[in-house]
Amino acid sequence: MISLHSVILVDSTSHAMRIEKVLHTHNIPSKLIPVPRHLSSDCGVCVRIASDKKERVREILESNKIVYQSIKVL
Amino acid sequence: MMSGKKVGEAKNLLYLDNAATSWPKPPGVAPAMVHFIESVGANPGRSGHRLSVKAARIVYDAREALARFFNMPDPLRVIFGLNITDGINLALHGLLKQGDHVVTTSMEHNAVMRPLHQKEKFGVEFTQVACEQDGTLNPEQIESAIQPNTRLVVVNHASNVCGTLLPIKEIGKIVRDAGLLFLVDSAQSAGAIEIDMAGDLIDLLAFTGHKSLYGPMGTGGLIVGKRVDVQELSSLRQGGTGSRSEREEQPDFMPDCYESGTSNAVGLAGLLASLTWLNNVEVQKIQADEEKLCQQMINGLMEIPNIRVYGTHDAKKQTATVAWNMKGVEPSTIGMRLDEEFGILCRVGLHCAPSAHRTIGTFPDGCVRFGLGAFNSEPDVERALQSVARIAKEES
Numbered sequence: 001m002i003s004l005h006s007v008i009l010v011d012s013t014s015h016a017m018r019i020e021k022v023l024h025t026h027n028i029p030s031k032l033i034p035v036p037r038h039l040s041s042d043c044g045v046c047v048r049i050a051s052d053k054k055e056r057v058r059e060i061l062e063s064n065k066i067v068y069q070s071i072k073v074l
Numbered sequence: 075m076m077s078g079k080k081v082g083e084a085k086n087l088l089y090l091d092n093a094a095t096s097w098p099k100p101p102g103v104a105p106a107m108v109h110f111i112e113s114v115g116a117n118p119g120r121s122g123h124r125l126s127v128k129a130a131r132i133v134y135d136a137r138e139a140l141a142r143f144f145n146m147p148d149p150l151r152v153i154f155g156l157n158i159t160d161g162i163n164l165a166l167h168g169l170l171k172q173g174d175h176v177v178t179t180s181m182e183h184n185a186v187m188r189p190l191h192q193k194e195k196f197g198v199e200f201t202q203v204a205c206e207q208d209g210t211l212n213p214e215q216i217e218s219a220i221q222p223n224t225r226l227v228v229v230n231h232a233s234n235v236c237g238t239l240l241p242i243k244e245i246g247k248i249v250r251d252a253g254l255l256f257l258v259d260s261a262q263s264a265g266a267i268e269i270d271m272a273g274d275l276i277d278l279l280a281f282t283g284h285k286s287l288y289g290p291m292g293t294g295g296l297i298v299g300k301r302v303d304v305q306e307l308s309s310l311r312q313g314g315t316g317s318r319s320e321r322e323e324q325p326d327f328m329p330d331c332y333e334s335g336t337s338n339a340v341g342l343a344g345l346l347a348s349l350t351w352l353n354n355v356e357v358q359k360i361q362a363d364e365e366k367l368c369q370q371m372i373n374g375l376m377e378i379p380n381i382r383v384y385g386t387h388d389a390k391k392q393t394a395t396v397a398w399n400m401k402g403v404e405p406s407t408i409g410m411r412l413d414e415e416f417g418i419l420c421r422v423g424l425h426c427a428p429s430a431h432r433t434i435g436t437f438p439d440g441c442v443r444f445g446l447g448a449f450n451s452e453p454d455v456e457r458a459l460q461s462v463a464r465i466a467k468e469e470s
Contacts, residue, residue, distance in 0.1 A: 012317035012330045013119035013127075014150055017134035034122025044316050045122045045130075067327070 006054050007033070008047040008061075009040055009069040016045050022064055028053050039072050048074070076355065078449045079104070088454055090420045093234055093262060093395045093445030095284045095291060099348060103289065106347035110340050118339045119316040129339050136293075136346040137329070143287075143349060144279055145270045146297050153332045154295040154342065158261050158282035159185040161296035164332060165257050165278045166190065166228070168307040172197030174225040177216055179240065180433045181205045181233050184426045186259055190228075199223075205433050208386045209238030217248045226255045231269070232262035235430040235443065236385035237368075237392035239267065246275030255302065261285060266364065266393050268357055277301045286360075286393075288352060288448065289345030292338045304331050311335070360448045364394035367446050367455050371396050374459040378466050384434045384441060394446035397434070400462075403469045405442045408462075416461040420444050 010016045016032055023030045032045045039046075049057055054071055061068055078098030080087075089097050110132065116125035118133045134149070141149040155161050166189040170176065176193075178186060180202050190200045203215040216227060227249045232239050242258055249256040257278040260269055264279075265286030271279055276299065283293030298307065304326050312324040313334030325331050352360075369389035375381050380401040385392055400408060409422035423440040424431050431437040444458060 011325065011327050012315065013130045014134055014137065014329055017131060018150065021138075032122070032127045042317060042319060044119060044319075045127060 003051055003073045005048050005074040006051045006071055007036070007039065007074055008049065008057065008071050009035065009042070010044075010046060011067065011069065013044050015067060016047050019047050019061065019066060019068065022060060022066060023047070023049070023057065026056075026060055028057060028060070036074065039074075040069075076100075076448055086417055088416075088418045088457055090418060090444045090446065090450070090454075090458060092285070092447030092450075093237075093393075093425075093443060094421050096286060096288050096447045098449055099290070099344070100288050100351035102347040102351055103344045107290065107340050107344040110343040114339075114343070117316075117336055120314075120336070132343050132346060133337060133339050136342040136349070139346055139349040139353075140281070140297065143353075144264075144281070144297060145272050146279075146299070147272075148300075150328050151298045151300075152295065153298060153329050154293070154337050155332070156294070157284075157292060158259070158280050158294035161280035161294055162186055162228075162257070162259055163189050164296050164307070164310055165280060166193060166226075167310055169226060169255065169302070170198045173223060174198050175221050175223045176200040177203065177219045177224055177227045179203050179205055179211055179216075179229050181209050181211070181235075181238065181240070181430045182228075182230055182427070183234050183259065183261065183430070184428070185261070186228055186230065187429055202429065205238075205240075207434055208384070209233045209236050209430070209434060210386060210391070211240050213241050213244040213248055216245050217252075220248075220252050220254070224252070224254055226257055228257040228259065230259040230262065231264075232267065232393040232395070233385075233427075233430055234262050234395070235425050235427050235436075235441070236397040236434055237262070237395035238385050239263070239392055242269075242276070243274045249277075250275045262393050262395065265352060265357065265360075267361060271297065271299060283341070283345040283348070286447070287345065288348040290341045293341040293345045296332075298328065304328060307332075309334070355448075364446055364448065364450075365389040367450055367452065368392065368394040368396060370452065370455045371444060371446065371458065374455065375462065378459070378463050380466055380470060381462070384436065394450075396444045396446070397436070397441045398444070399436065399439075399441045400466055400469065403465075405440050407469075408442050408465060411465055412461060416457075418458055418461055 118129035283289035405422035
């Protein structure tokens with residue numbers, strides 16, 4: 001089965017906020033959700049995106065020099 | 075003239091203590107704080123539920139608004155603390171090590187002087203360059219005070235006693251050319267005078283939200299420029315940050331490294347509202363209005379017999395804070411009469427800045443300080459001048 005969603009794991013909620021805003025300016029829908037326990041032990045939030053936008057998101061984050069931990073399929 | 079909301083007894087009072095904290099606040103500030111308490115309420119960055127995310131978004135938006143306001147590209151380098159004093163303490167205690175030397179001026183507030191005296195006990199040296207009696211400084215003096223072990227230059231942008239501005243852009247250039255770090259205490263200027271961290275070559279900007287940014291108290295901190303990294307700046311407090319919860323060591327990234335414990339999100343909601351207001355009315359407009367009122371106040375006071383006004387007497391060279399004395403009358407007597415008989419509120423004494431008072435020649439007696447703000451008007455200045463003139467006549 002192909003997963004519809006991926007999540008961007010980040011260091012802190014502030015980082016998640018920053019990513020959410022940048023993605024919004026590029027018209028890429030995203031949603032902040034609690035970090036799924038099986039992906040990380042962090043108690044904060046991560047940014048959920050559509051899996052088919054993963055590569056585009058990676059490019060945007062890198063070109064804006066935004067720090068993130070990883071992008072994982074949900 | 076802009077108007078802010080005052081209710082009850084406060085309506086008839088003339089508040090001239092904006093250098094201590096601005097009041098009234100712009101129209102949107104109190105509603106934003108009430109909204110946070112009533113409709114958001116959750117802890118920012120501690121949980122993943124919708125209200126926690128909503129709270130975190132408000133805190134982040136405040137971070138971003140400040141970063142934009144001071145021309146700092148990365149909002150994650152805006153560190154919220156208890157207040158600006160906390161921000162200055164983070165910079166001084168976090169950076170300075172035994173054997174380091176610091177250059178500062180004779181116009182500093184105790185927010186800078188007391189941490190420096192504390193660091194002195196642990197092997198940090200400092201040099202205070204002497205400012206002129208009107209509070210001005212020739213930036214070349216900073217250059218001559220630099221030693222081989224100098225690490226940091228710290229200055230206040232505007233004096234909290236007499237408002238005199240220091241030439242931060244010129245000092246910034248000297249500091250950058252010498253390869254040192256530059257810390258600016260913007261307590262009296264942020265919001266009243268434009269500050270550009272990139273253009274003014276500021277590495278660390280300590281700010282307060284409750285003075286000329288017109289936000290609530292408890293909303294200050296430190297903005298850390300790109301030339302300072304986390305390894306170089308130690309955190310003063312450690313604790314829960316809502317991030318890296320599996321580890322018992324402090325996170326090593328900004329802003330979490332320096333923001334342990336729950337933040338003053340209610341206050342930051344208010345600050346975000348005041349920054350939105352400030353961006354709409356524009357700093358240049360407030361600056362122009364205050365400059366006019368300040369000059370009116372200086373000129374008016376100087377026409378009253380037995381009054382001495384300190385500082386440059388030129389509103390373009392200072393913030394709208396006017397320091398003065400009446401010959402033969404204690405500042406405390408004047409402060410009390412202004413309050414009790416005329417409903418005018420100001421601050422008298424030494425203003426937590428003994429060094430600045432020594433520089434302008436008012437130590438140990440202090441002076442009277444009128445701190446004007448964005449909500450003052452020409453009739454306010456006129457009322458203050460008439461009241462002072464009456465006291466001068468009666469006391470002579």
